Amino acid sequence: MTEPVVVCTFGGTSQAGQDETEAALTLGRRVGEARGGELRWLVLGSAPVELDAIARRHAVVAVDHAEDAKLDTAGPDARVEAVAQYAAETQPRLLIFNQDFDSRRIAPRIAARIGATAVMNGLGIDVAETGGLHVISAAYGGDTNVVYAPDPSRPCVVALMANAVVAEPAGGSAAPPETRSVALDLSAVEERIEVLEPARTEGPRLEDAEIVVAGGRGLGSPENFKLVETLAEALGGMAAASRPLVDEGWIDSSRQVGLTGKITRPALYLAVGVSGATQHMAGCAAAKTIVAVNTDADAAIFRHARYGIVGDCLEILPELIRAAAQMGAG
Ligand SMILES: Cc1cc2nc3c(=O)[nH]c(=O)nc-3n(C[C@H](O)[C@H](O)[C@H](O)COP(=O)(O)OP(=O)(O)OC[C@H]3O[C@@H](n4cnc5c(N)ncnc54)[C@H](O)[C@@H]3O)c2cc1C
Structure with a gap:
């Protein structure tokens, strides 16, 4: 397996909606096409109803799905552990999250666990002629943008801001993705922070x-x-x-x-x-x-x-x- 591009989304209490998921998959696909890395979609917790249709729309090569009761709570520790175990197995080149309340808490921790660079407030990713990534990110309170060239010898974690990328389906008819149930061992995880009131997600957004x-x-x-x-x-x-x-x-x-x-x-x-x-x-x-x-x-x-x-x-x-x-x- 070439170093894949992985878009990671959460079920359960996560706030990111389908549009954001599709925007992240669009970005992941473009980077994968430019660098020759396959696009995988890691779904942690309950899967979206339209999982298969969304995956096909964005030419996802494989959907990796992991379910565990600990992943459907708002606690960050199980999610960090889950992605770290997954990354140890799949060795992603790039991990993309939708930036929301949950991923703000966990993306930098995941990057630290897997020895990756982390870029928050992501607006887009270009692939340089050398194959390296150029990650565009909002800085100074949105006054300006910064382009980061993360160390190419490490994986890179990017949190993508909502509405930064417009979702665009892949052209042509994609083959159905390989769907895999990922075995994770979260038995030793104990959340160190108890979330008393998860962020509200019901109602129109x-x-x-x-x-x-x-x-x-x-x-x-x-x-x-x-x-x-x-x-x-x-x-x-x-x-x-x-x-x-x-x-x-x-x-x-x-x-x-x-x-x-x-x-x-x-x-x-x-x-x-x-x-x-x-x-x-x-x-x-x-x-x-x-x-x-x-x-x-x-x-x-x-x-x-x-x-x-x-x-x-x-x-x-x-x-x-x-x-x-x-x-x-x-
Ligand atoms: C790191 C950082 C992050 C921030 N994030 C955000 C953010 O996410 N969202 C955000 O909104 N701000 C954010 N801010 C704050 C931002 O800088 C501004 O202070 C804020 O947006 C100002 O809000 P405002 O326009 O309501 O108030 P004000 O700046 O006080 O403006 C009020 C306006 O109302 C006008 N006005 C007064 N009376 C009337 C009237 N009767 N009828 C019509 N107009 C009238 C005035 O002319 C003025 O233009 C952030 C700041 C920092 C430093």
Whole structure:
């Protein structure tokens, strides 16, 4: 077996959805094609319903599946041990994770266990003429990108940020993947951290929303966030927020957009009372259309917006809600 490229996903409590999985498989396939390494998909814990169809869509050569009750909990130790045992057997050249709450905790630990380099905040991977990897990663709070050339004599672990790569199926008809049940011995693993409340994963995800209405500190008070929620509902979209609103407890962290929040890619992103700081834009710059409402005509958000309204969001939001309700009724 040539040094494979392995995309690793988790069942159970993991947050990464199918789109992210397919984005990671797309990236893994491209790297594999460029370097001549086969693409394997390591699924730890309960498998996605469409496992076979997804694997075929991305020309995965082999699906390696490991199930163990310890893998379906939110504890990191069993997952680190599982991937380390798997890597000892398969000797991957590259291990790709979707960057979410879980993989942020475990990817660097796995890299340390298997003697790999680790790159977090991954945006993409190019293969140099020499066959070495060039890993592109967001740095300085999303202000800039860095390109790393990891030591080619070691494996490399990359955590891929959501929406950094657009999932694209392989062309042609791929052969069905070889499916293998991986035997792991996790009997000695005892989680050192007890997870009292796993990250919530139910309900619609901001990352998948086609319409997002995001409120910022310009709203002035938590009560006014209701206007954002009402408009989002009237438009059939989801309400979101800038980080200060989450930090101040106006809304829970699952609604934070930005570098340290969710990366969205909606058709419409309506930002009200949001300044447009780089760290916020990291989570919405890929929106097809950005509309901004801000009292400050020089606010950075207007540099990104296709349509802008200079004005008080507390006056404009009720107007937009009325218009959206009329559209809905019409
Ligand atoms: C490492 C790091 C990571 C970060 N990650 C994130 C992240 O993931 N997401 C994120 O959002 N931020 C993040 N931040 C914070 C970020 O730098 C900004 O501080 C934050 O985005 C600002 O939020 P805001 O635009 O709501 O508030 P402000 O910067 O206070 O802007 C409020 C805006 O509202 C306007 N305004 C005021 N009154 C009104 C009104 N009545 N009507 C209309 N407009 C009005 C003002 O003109 C202003 O432009 C991060 C920072 C760091 C250092």
